Structures are given as structure tokens and as C-alpha cells.
Amino acid sequence: MLTLQKNDVFAERYLLKELIGTRGISEVWIAADLQENNAVAALKIFVPRGRMDNNTLEQLREDYLQIRDIHHPHLLGFHQFAVHDNTAYLVMPYMANGSLSQKLLAEGTLPEQEMARVILQIGSALDYLHKQQPPLLHRQIHPDNILLTENGDYVLADYGLRNRTRSSLYKAIGQTGSLTNAYTPPELFTAKPTANEAGDLFAFGVTLYELCSGETPWAGSGGLALQQGASVPYPSDTYAATLTNIIRSCMHPEWDKRPSAAEIAAEGEYFLQNNSWKSYGRFGIVKVTAVEYKKANPLKRAIVAAAAVLVLLAIGFFVYDNHFKAIEDNSLADTTTMSGDASLEAVNTGHVTDKVPEETSAPAPVAKATTRRTASTERAGTSAAANPAPEKRASPKSNAKKASTPVARPARKKERPSPKVSYPTPTSLENYLAQLQNGAIPIEVRERWKSNALQYFAPQAAVNYMVNNRLAGILSPAELVDILLSSDSTSTYRIGNTRTDESGKVEEISMHVQ
Structure with a gap:
């Protein structure tokens, strides 16, 4: 020894x-x-x-x-x-400024600016460890293992030891425990303990709670209290609701519902860049209440379109049928004019003759104005009455045959199918947002563009929906696209301020509607 x-x-x-x-x-x-x-x-x-x-x-x-x-x-x-x-x-290296536990003891709870720095810097370090292959679990996160550099930054110490090695070291000094109960996640108190990255997030959440309140939650019993039915407490109400949501989500009883280290590091970075917590996203407090929209029902649109087609077909058939009936009736009137005039002569002279007037050739049934056909027919009848043709007897059989001859109808013009209309795919987010509300483009085409438009947005992106230059709510990109697809032509939209990440994807955008 x-x-x-x-x-x-x-x-x-x-x-x-x-x-x-x-x-x-x-x-x-x-x-x-x-x-x-x-x-x-x-x-x-x-x-x-x-x-x-x-x-x-x-x-x-x-x-x-x-x-x-x-x-x-x-x-x-x-x-x-x-x-x-x-x-x-x-x-x-020797860290002369000590640990977070010493800072907490000397200065008291941390202001939100320092909380954001801890969340960003330690969260990014944890994210780096968790992204190693295989992932490296810290297993010993607490204020004693977070040290301060000369310029006031925070660094995470005592990492890299596997659980098996820690157990062997504790056995060497006659102990069995490693992490104190105050920072131990509830899943390690089960019959089949689960050890993963979420356990580090739980311990970090307890640490953040301690930095806000000056004490550990559940009187230091940690995840064991959650296993026994305790609820997740709230830190001091002097801190923003978004920070409270971050801390409580890290201490969630179910490990698969805790955030990743990358998610919380991004929240700390947002605060340091904007001097305020993000009001939207997973930990935000803004919910969409002022904006209501209803996406059109595709089945309803299909039924309406089918009904419209049936109505047009019925109208077309009605016009077509009446048009050719009128032509046929006028043609028949031309072929029977002479017989009508002969009957009129018999009435005027008081006797009936057995002579059959000479047949005249009926004009071909062409579409001419009705008034002109009637005048022509009257002139032909008058001429026939004044100058009767030489007597020529026609057999009834021949007459009947000619009367039953079908009237020739004009040949229908073969219609060519209309060419298929193509719509150019937009090439930028601005074009997509403009064309998604364009009612001149079929809704089926615009809905196919939805997934392409959403690719311009980063995960957890937010849309500030502005009505008459006032914030009406915070939307997700998918909600914005649905609004544009269902909007009417009376609404006008304008893109305002836009913020993108390093890869060029939109993280935040303002959409003005008037």
C-alpha cells in the first residue's frame, strides 16, 4: 500500500x-x-x-x-x-480555476448566459464522445468532472474508462459502486440495466438542475426515485421556460425520450448567438394557435372533377344530336315539297288527278340557313305548278324506295388528342414556394413538388408566419407547404428574413401573408 x-x-x-x-x-x-x-x-x-x-x-x-x-x-x-x-x-494539464462544483459553492447558481455556455461546450464534448465508433460513454458526469480553463471555458474530465475497468478499480479498494445515486439514470436500477448514451444525458440533466438550484433533485436519490414513481421536478422559476424544458427532458424517466447531446448543444449555441432561447422546436414554448388551415381532400377533388367531365359530355351529346336532327329534318322537307303542292292544287280545282308529278332531285343535305332553304323550296314548287312536266308515271315501288333512302350525314372530323402539358420543376426554394400556391398548375403536380421543397429546410427548422407584419405563429416547413397548397388566389405571400446553417439549409424563415 x-x-x-x-x-x-x-x-x-x-x-x-x-x-x-x-x-x-x-x-x-x-x-x-x-x-x-x-x-x-x-x-x-x-x-x-x-x-x-x-x-x-x-x-x-x-x-x-x-x-x-x-x-x-x-x-x-x-x-x-x-x-x-x-x-x-x-x-x-493543471486547471487552476477548479471545477464547476467549486464555482457553484463560491458563486452560487449560474446565470442563463453561463448555463448556455455549459450546455454548448459540454454538450458538444459529449456529442463527440458518443459519435466515436464504438460510442464512448462517460458514465461519470457531475460538477466535479467539469473543469474551468483560464479563459472561462468548460472542459469535461475523467472520460474513457470502460465500466468493466471502473468495476475492477473499485474492487481493488473494496467498494462496489462507481457513480453516486444522485446522477445515476433509472434504467440502471432495473433487473436488466441498460447502459447507453442516454445515461450520460440523464447525469448531465441532473448537473444542469444542480447549477440552477444549488442542489440535486430527489434529495440525491437520482433515478431510483423515478423508478419508485417520483416525477421530474422543475428547477428555479427564475430561468426561462425553454431552459427548464431542456433540463427536464434530459431527466426523462424513459431513456429513449431524452434528447441527444447534439440537440442540446445546438440550443446552447442558439442562445449565445441570439441572447435568447429558441422559442420553437423540441424545447420551445410557442405553439401555433392563431393560424388555421385545411388541406384540400384529394378524393373530394377527384369526385368534383369527374362530375364536371360527365356534365360536359352530356352537353356535347345534346348539341351534337340536335344539330344533326335539324339537318335531317330540313333535308326531308326539301324532298317532299312537290307532293304537298300537288295536293294543294287538287283542293283548289275540286278534283283529284291520278297523275304523279315529275320527281325532282332533292338537294344534297348541306348545312345552310333555314330561310334560304325555304325560299328555294317555294320557288321550285311554284315553277312546277305553272309548268307541269310531261306526264310520267312512276311505280309506287320505285317511289317508296326513293322515300326510304337514308339521308347522308356529313363525316365527322377526327379529333387529335391534345398534347400533354408539362410544367418545369422549380430550381430554388423561392420558386417552389411561389409555384406551390399557383392554382394554374394541377394540384397533383404541386403535391409531387412538396418533398423537393422540404429538402431545402434543416431538421427542426421554423417558419415565422407573419400576418400583416405581426407574428401569428411558428410553423414547421411541412405545415407551411400544406398552407400554400390549400391557399386561394386572393392571398399573397412574401419571403422575409432567412437564416441558414453551414450546409445552406434553412433553419429559420419569415413568411409574410397579406
Whole structure:
């Protein structure tokens, strides 16, 4: 067993100057490097009051070899991992400004500006660890492991150890626990514990709650209280509702409903850029209440269109049928004029003759004005009465045959199918938004453009829906597109301020309607 004291020289190189932390499985000393002109470093010595077996030493070595090439501005790196006299130690940069727990004790709860900095910087460090392959879980997030740099930034320390290695280290000092209950997620208190990235978010949420209120929730019982039916508490009401939503969502009892580290880091970044929390999105407090819209029913549109087609067909058939009936009736009137005049003569003379008047050729049935056909017929009848033709007897059989001859109808002109109309696909977001409300373009075409238009927006993008230059509500891009598809021609839209991310996708846009 190794007993370390102030002014001891460890590993024949490091002069121990001050003990600044005791973590059970390790001690952290401020040390002067005698081989580097007394350069100050932080020396982390593992199990100084116990004895590690070779298997535990090898596990430690493997863990630190795995993370030696990991670099992030908000992760505390290390200079060297080594073993001296069967004792493992880690040489790290010394952080003179201490930890968040010391800051909380000295200054009290953090203002929202500092909360946003912690959320952004530690959230981005966690996101970096979680995106490694395989993901690296921290498992030890609490205010003692968040340190302050000289310029006031925050860095995350004590990462990279696997759960198996931590368990071996605790066994070496005769303990079984690793993370205190206050920061332990509820899923680790079940019969089948679940360890994943969401557990780190739970511990970070408890840490944020502590930075806002000065104490840990559930009187320090952590996720165990949630397993026993406790509710997620609210931090101090002096903070914005959006910040409260962020903290409480991190402590959600169900791990799959907690946000990712990337999501909360983005919220902290938004605050630092705009000096206010984002009012929309997952943690926002603005809901759409002033804007109502109703998307047209595709089935209803189809039924109306079919009914309109049937009406047009009926009108067309009616006009067609009446037109050719009129032609046929006029043609028949031309062929029977002479017989009518002969009957009139018999009435005037008082006797009936058995003579059959000479047949005249009926004019071909062509579409002429009715008044002209009637005048021609009258002239032909008068001429026939004044100058009767030589007597010529026609057989009744021949007469009947001619009377039954069908009237020739004019040939119908073959209609060519109308060419298919094509509509050019818009090439920018502005064009898409303009054409989506264009009633001259069939709704089926515009609805096919919907997915293309949505690709211009970033995830969680927001639309400030402005009516007469006043904010009516915050919409999602999909809601905006549906409004444009169902809008009438009397509404005019104008795009206002637009904010994009690094990839050029729209994060926030103002849409003015008048």
C-alpha cells in the first residue's frame, strides 16, 4: 500500500505539492515535473491505498491507449499514462480555476448566459464522445468532472474508462459502486440495466438542475426515485421556460425520450448567438394557435372533377344530336315539297288527278340557313305548278324506295388528342414556394413538388408566419407547404428574413401573408 504525502517525489520525477482531489479509486495532486523545469501538472494516481492486479493494470492501459488520439476543445486531454512500481498514473494539464462544483459553492447558481455556455461546450464534448465508433460513454458526469480553463471555458474530465475497468478499480479498494445515486439514470436500477448514451444525458440533466438550484433533485436519490414513481421536478422559476424544458427532458424517466447531446448543444449555441432561447422546436414554448388551415381532400377533388367531365359530355351529346336532327329534318322537307303542292292544287280545282308529278332531285343535305332553304323550296314548287312536266308515271315501288333512302350525314372530323402539358420543376426554394400556391398548375403536380421543397429546410427548422407584419405563429416547413397548397388566389405571400446553417439549409424563415 502506497502512502503519499506532500513534498514526496513520485516516480522519481514528480514533486507532490498539493492534494486537490480524492475520488476513491484515485488521488489528484498538483505536481512539479522535475525533468521539465518544474512545469506544473496534475498527477492522477490510481488506487494509491490499494493494490491492483495485472489484469486491472492491463485494462487501464488498453482504455487510455484507445483515447490517446481523441482531441476536442472541451475534453481534458492527458500527456502520459504510465505505471511505476505497479501503480498506474496519468499526467494531465493543471486547471487552476477548479471545477464547476467549486464555482457553484463560491458563486452560487449560474446565470442563463453561463448555463448556455455549459450546455454548448459540454454538450458538444459529449456529442463527440458518443459519435466515436464504438460510442464512448462517460458514465461519470457531475460538477466535479467539469473543469474551468483560464479563459472561462468548460472542459469535461475523467472520460474513457470502460465500466468493466471502473468495476475492477473499485474492487481493488473494496467498494462496489462507481457513480453516486444522485446522477445515476433509472434504467440502471432495473433487473436488466441498460447502459447507453442516454445515461450520460440523464447525469448531465441532473448537473444542469444542480447549477440552477444549488442542489440535486430527489434529495440525491437520482433515478431510483423515478423508478419508485417520483416525477421530474422543475428547477428555479427564475430561468426561462425553454431552459427548464431542456433540463427536464434530459431527466426523462424513459431513456429513449431524452434528447441527444447534439440537440442540446445546438440550443446552447442558439442562445449565445441570439441572447435568447429558441422559442420553437423540441424545447420551445410557442405553439401555433392563431393560424388555421385545411388541406384540400384529394378524393373530394377527384369526385368534383369527374362530375364536371360527365356534365360536359352530356352537353356535347345534346348539341351534337340536335344539330344533326335539324339537318335531317330540313333535308326531308326539301324532298317532299312537290307532293304537298300537288295536293294543294287538287283542293283548289275540286278534283283529284291520278297523275304523279315529275320527281325532282332533292338537294344534297348541306348545312345552310333555314330561310334560304325555304325560299328555294317555294320557288321550285311554284315553277312546277305553272309548268307541269310531261306526264310520267312512276311505280309506287320505285317511289317508296326513293322515300326510304337514308339521308347522308356529313363525316365527322377526327379529333387529335391534345398534347400533354408539362410544367418545369422549380430550381430554388423561392420558386417552389411561389409555384406551390399557383392554382394554374394541377394540384397533383404541386403535391409531387412538396418533398423537393422540404429538402431545402434543416431538421427542426421554423417558419415565422407573419400576418400583416405581426407574428401569428411558428410553423414547421411541412405545415407551411400544406398552407400554400390549400391557399386561394386572393392571398399573397412574401419571403422575409432567412437564416441558414453551414450546409445552406434553412433553419429559420419569415413568411409574410397579406
